[in-house]
Amino acid sequence: MPLLTVLLVLIVAGVLLWLVNRYVPMERTIKTIFNVVVIIIVIIWLLKAFGLFHYLKDIHI
Secondary structure (H helix, E strand, C coil): CCHHHHHHHHHHHHHHHHHHHHHCCCCHHHHHHHHHHHHHHHHHHHHHHCCCCHHHHHCCC
16 A cells, blocks of 8 residues: 555545534543544554554454
8 A cells, every 4th residue: 555545535524523523522431432432443454554463354333
């Protein structure tokens, strides 16, 4: 996977997370849970993109 694609996805995910945190009214605990879930998903995606989590290839969500 090209580095530019990884960078673009990280920037888009960061901007979307910032927009949700800034403009969507949510309770603080729900917002924290949402942030943690998004960060975990991005970390798993990065691990898969760099081949460090190759055994998750067969799992489809």
